Amino acid sequence: MNGLIRKLTSSKLFSALMALLVILIFNVFLNRGFLSITVVDGHLFGQLIDILNRSVPVMILATGMTLVIATGGTDLSCGALLALAGALSISLIRGSSTIVNEYSAIPFPLVITITLAVTTLCGLWNGFLVARLGIQPIVATLIFMTAGRGIAQLITGARNLTTNYAPYSVIGQGWLMMLPVPIFIAAAVLLVVWYFTRRTAFGLFVEAVGVNASAARYSGINSSMILMIVYSISGLCAGVAGLIYASGIMCADANNAGLNYELDAILATVLGGTSMMGGRFYLGGSVIGALIIMALTKSIYAFDVAPESALVVKAFVVVVVVLIQSPFFKNWRDTVKNRRAAVGGGEVR
Amino acid sequence: MNGRRRFSVDLKYIPALSAIILFFAAYAIGGILYGDRGFLTTRTFATLFTDNAYLGVSAVGMTLVIISGGIDLSVGSVAALTTMMLAYFTEVLHWNSALMLCVVLLTGALLGFLMGLLIDVFDVPPFISTLIGMFLARGLCFIISIQSITINDPLLRSLGKWRIKLPTAARAAAYINLSVFTFIAILIAGIVIMQFTRFGRGIYAFGGGRASAKLMGLPTRRIQVGIYAFNGFCSAVAGILFSFYTFSGYGRHLYGMEMDVISSVVIGGTLLTGGVGYPIGSLFGIMIYSVILKFISFNGSLSSWWTKIAVGVLLLFFIVMQRVTVVLANRKKRIQKQEAR
Numbered sequence: 213m214n215g216l217i218r219k220l221t222s223s224k225l226f227s228a229l230m231a232l233l234v235i236l237i238f239n240v241f242l243n244r245g246f247l248s249i250t251v252v253d254g255h256l257f258g259q260l261i262d263i264l265n266r267s268v269p270v271m272i273l274a275t276g277m278t279l280v281i282a283t284g285g286t287d288l289s290c291g292a293l294l295a296l297a298g299a300l301s302i303s304l305i306r307g308s309s310t311i312v313n314e315y316s317a318i319p320f321p322l323v324i325t326i327t328l329a330v331t332t333l334c335g336l337w338n339g340f341l342v343a344r345l346g347i348q349p350i351v352a353t354l355i356f357m358t359a360g361r362g363i364a365q366l367i368t369g370a371r372n373l374t375t376n377y378a379p380y381s382v383i384g385q386g387w388l389m390m391l392p393v394p395i396f397i398a399a400a401v402l403l404v405v406w407y408f409t410r411r412t413a414f415g416l417f418v419e420a421v422g423v424n425a426s427a428a429r430y431s432g433i434n435s436s437m438i439l440m441i442v443y444s445i446s447g448l449c450a451g452v453a454g455l456i457y458a459s460g461i462m463c464a465d466a467n468n469a470g471l472n473y474e475l476d477a478i479l480a481t482v483l484g485g486t487s488m489m490g491g492r493f494y495l496g497g498s499v500i501g502a503l504i505i506m507a508l509t510k511s512i513y514a515f516d517v518a519p520e521s522a523l524v525v526k527a528f529v530v531v532v533v534v535l536i537q538s539p540f541f542k543n544w545r546d547t548v549k550n551r552r553a554a555v556g557g558g559e560v561r
Numbered sequence: 562m563n564g565r566r567r568f569s570v571d572l573k574y575i576p577a578l579s580a581i582i583l584f585f586a587a588y589a590i591g592g593i594l595y596g597d598r599g600f601l602t603t604r605t606f607a608t609l610f611t612d613n614a615y616l617g618v619s620a621v622g623m624t625l626v627i628i629s630g631g632i633d634l635s636v637g638s639v640a641a642l643t644t645m646m647l648a649y650f651t652e653v654l655h656w657n658s659a660l661m662l663c664v665v666l667l668t669g670a671l672l673g674f675l676m677g678l679l680i681d682v683f684d685v686p687p688f689i690s691t692l693i694g695m696f697l698a699r700g701l702c703f704i705i706s707i708q709s710i711t712i713n714d715p716l717l718r719s720l721g722k723w724r725i726k727l728p729t730a731a732r733a734a735a736y737i738n739l740s741v742f743t744f745i746a747i748l749i750a751g752i753v754i755m756q757f758t759r760f761g762r763g764i765y766a767f768g769g770g771r772a773s774a775k776l777m778g779l780p781t782r783r784i785q786v787g788i789y790a791f792n793g794f795c796s797a798v799a800g801i802l803f804s805f806y807t808f809s810g811y812g813r814h815l816y817g818m819e820m821d822v823i824s825s826v827v828i829g830g831t832l833l834t835g836g837v838g839y840p841i842g843s844l845f846g847i848m849i850y851s852v853i854l855k856f857i858s859f860n861g862s863l864s865s866w867w868t869k870i871a872v873g874v875l876l877l878f879f880i881v882m883q884r885v886t887v888v889l890a891n892r893k894k895r896i897q898k899q900e901a902r
Contacts, residue, residue: 286688341880346888348833350632350688351880358824359873365866466866475634475692488686518707520812523700527693531679534693538683 227536228484228500231529235507243514256390259510267506268394269294269453269470272401273477274484274498276335276449279409279442281481283422284490285349287443289338290450290477292360293331294470297454299364301327302373302464305380314376323380328451334360335447339440357474364466373464384459394456401452405445406495415493418442422490476505483533504529572890576830576883577842583875584845587852595859603727604735609851614740615640615802616850619822620829620843621751622795627826628755629788630768630835631687635676635694636796637818639669641811642698643800648710648810651717658714666797672698673793677786691789695819702812709811712804721805740802747798751840760787768835824872825850828879832887849875 239246239259249258273290280287304326307317316323334356341352386393409415420428421438429435453473458464482488483504484497508529512522535541592601599605610617619636626633643665650656650664672694679690712718724738755761763784766774775781799818804810829846831838853871857863 345881345884347880347884351827351833351876354820354824354827355873355876355880358820358869358876362866362869362873365864366870370864370866475695478688479692482686482689488688518703520703520707521700523696524704525700527697527700530689530693530696534685534689535683538685540683 225485225494225497225500227533228497228504231483231533232500232504232507235504235511235529239507239511239514243511251390254390255387255392261391263503263506263510264395265392266510267502268398269457270473270476270480270505271398271499271502272449272453272456273446273470273473274480274502275401275405275495276446277474277477278481278484278486278493278495278498279405279418280349280446281422281478281486281488282418282490282493283439283442284425284488285342285353285439285443286478286488287335287338287353287446288350288474289334289353289356289360290446290453291470291472291474292357292364293334293447293450294454294457294473295464295466296334296360296364296367297327297331297451298458298469299367299373299464299466300330301380301455302375302458303367305375305377306373314378316377316380320377320379324455327455328448331451331454332444332448335444335450336440338447339443342443343436343439361466364464364469368464368466370466374462376462380459381462382459384456384461394460397452397456401449402495402499409493409495414438414441419491419493422493476502479530480505482537483530485537504533572886572893573837575886576832576837576879577839577845578830579882580829580842580845580849580879584848584852587849587856591852591856591859595856598859600855600859602735603729605855607727607735607737607741609848609855610741610744611736611738612806612854613847613851614744615799615806616818616822616825617744617844617847618747618795618802619799619818620825620847621747621840622792623822623826624751624829624831624838624840624843625755625761625764625788626687626792627823627831627833628768628835628838629764629785630771631680631785631788632691632823632833633673633676633694633789633792634688634691634819635672635698636792636799636822637815638695638698638702639672639793639796640800640803640818641814641816642672642702643669643797644804644807644810644814645702645705645710645812646810647717647801647804648712649705651714652710652712652810653706658716662801665801666794669797669800670790670794673796674786674790676793677789680789681782681785699812705812706810707812709809709813712808712810717805718808721808738805740805743798743802747795748840748844754791755840760784764788765836768837770836821850821872824876828872828875830879830883832883 243259246259249256249261251257273294276290277287301323304318304323305316306313309317338353338356341347341355342349382393383397384394388396409418417428417433417438420431420433421435425435428438454470457469480501481498483501484494484499486493486497505526508526509519509522512525513519594600619640623633623636646665646668647658647661650661651658676690676694679685679693680687720739724736727735727737729735755764763774763779766777766779767781767784771781800815803815807814825846826838826843827833827846828849829838829842829844831842850872853868857865857867
């Protein structure tokens with residue numbers, strides 16, 4: 213029993229999970245009807261479902277981000293690529309039509325394929341800059357972070373393009389088995405990435421590159437190929453998140469879609485226990501991180517304050533979680549543990 | 562020393578030098594395209610400074626941070642908090658505005674100091690700890706007030722409106738204001754700090770190699786915390802200048818300013834890997850950014866989002882060039898080493 217507790221508390225996911233639990237419990241007391249889930253027209257409604265549903269774009273971005281961060285990098289471009297995906301998909305659906313349309317100009321699967329292919333290519337370009345030209349990830353992805361929104365506005369002609377094409381709305385607003393469709397998309401993305409990284413050697417390669425890229429190369433891993441794949445995956449994730457986001461509002465807003473989402477995705481990943489130095493990564497942790505961010509935002513909305521004031525609380529929660537995970541406290545915990553062991557006459561270490 | 566060419570320039574100067582060359586090239590192109598519309602007048606040149614002085618002030622602080630191998634995402638939010646505090650305390654609470662100027666400067670430095678502590682003592686990556694600072698400052702703005710507050714304080718008004726006429730033709734009168742002087746003062750301070758003080762040389766050493774700086778016995782904690790405190794101070798100055806520019810305090814001011822500043826600094830030849838860079842380069846980074854804005858306003862038919870694409874393309878150009886110079890420098894070093902053998 214003791215061993216189990218120790219194993220649980222020493223798990224990387226533990227602090228993130230505890231933070232999420234604390235926020236949820238806090239909500240249960242302050243926010244009446246927080247746990248209640250009702251069935252309306254065969255759809256499940258409730259605040260918990262809402263948190264899950266709304267955290268999907270950040271969750272998907274964080275999935276790609278986790279791999280990028282595991283290689284010791286950062287992808288700042290994913291928020292802008294999210295906006296680009298929305299702009300591209302809606303302008304493809306509208307084609308040359310000048311009014312709000314209810315049909316698609318080109319076949320719908322083609323719209324999705326082109327959109328995802330473009331964001332994946334943007335990701336690949338980031339990967340190329342990082343892997344082949346050896347440019348720092350923050351700078352390499354900063355290019356698309358600034359230019360991506362510009363390109364998105366170029367596509368939409370700096371207007372907020374809208375559409376009424378019904379199949380498109382399914383992605384972000386549809387229902388499946390009583391639950392919102394985005395949740396299933398997120399689950400599918402996670403499952404694929406999980407399988408790809410944990411059931412093949414790919415995950416190991418990613419971690420190896422993150423720990424020491426040149427050592428990984430000497431041990432026969434094609435480091436630059438791994439990096440390019442990882443950044444492409446992040447681009448692909450941004451594309452999927454962009455489709456969901458734009459479909460949720462049926463509008464391509466190049467300026468505000470996914471604004472600062474890249475920061476939230478990085479935050480979710482770090483809250484989930486993945487170190488920004490690279491190495492071990494925790495996909496499950498990133499999912500919990502994304503949920504923490506959304507649950508926190510949601511719980512602050514319950515108070516009657518400006519939504520932006522939520523940032524202060526967010527800052528404090530992040531400080532606490534980050535401090536708990538910091539090497540400083542880990543050292544401190546270890547010394548306390550060792551001292552206790554020494555005093556008790558037991559084995560030291 | 563054999564085989565040294567007469568006109569060789571140390572490779573570390575190349576990124577900053579090319580920023581300077583690019584600025585003059587862009588300015589000349591603007592002169593050719595829009596010269597008949599007054600692109601080359603002193604007035605236009607003066608507005609390059611007056612319109613973006615606040616960005617420049619922030620860029621000087623950011624240059625120090627980036628040379629140290631760090632990054633600061635909080636500058637836009639801290640500057641917005643400065644405008645908000647200045648407006649709220651002078652207009653709503655009727656505090657003395659001269660006192661408030663000191664208070665906001667201290668607040669900026671304090672926020673920077675706290676972020677520096679988080680980075681140095683607790684080993685939180687700069688990206689995350691300044692992100693926390695960004696959230697905190699932005700949130701505080703909205704806790705103070707969710708509205709935009711107009712500044713009517715006589716002292717602040719007169720400081721913001723104060724300007725000197727430059728000796729030009731009356732038709733295109735050119736002015737420089739307090740923002741420009743502040744920018745120049747901070748820029749000179751930045752240059753002096755980096756070139757002539759122990760602190761500045763320590764920053765270069767720290768950015769070049771953290772572990773070796775520590776082993777050399779440099780006070781790395783004082784250096785790192787000092788850098789972020791200085792940058793917080795610069796953000797506050799930038800916020801003050803921005804509120805002189807708009808005469809308002811608002812929580813939504815200066816969204817995304819950090820990325821403009823970071824890209825200008827990178828375009829100005831400072832390497833994000835740390836250890837290399839000059840405040841004077843950042844001046845030209847900001848000037849290039851201002852010229853792009855001027856191009857767009859002079860053209861008239863281009864939308865403002867072309868700025869983003871242009872900045873992106875310039876970033877790409879400069880980053881690839883920096884990379885090439887680093888590779889060349891390494892090769893040169895290797896050759897020298899072989900020759901020495």
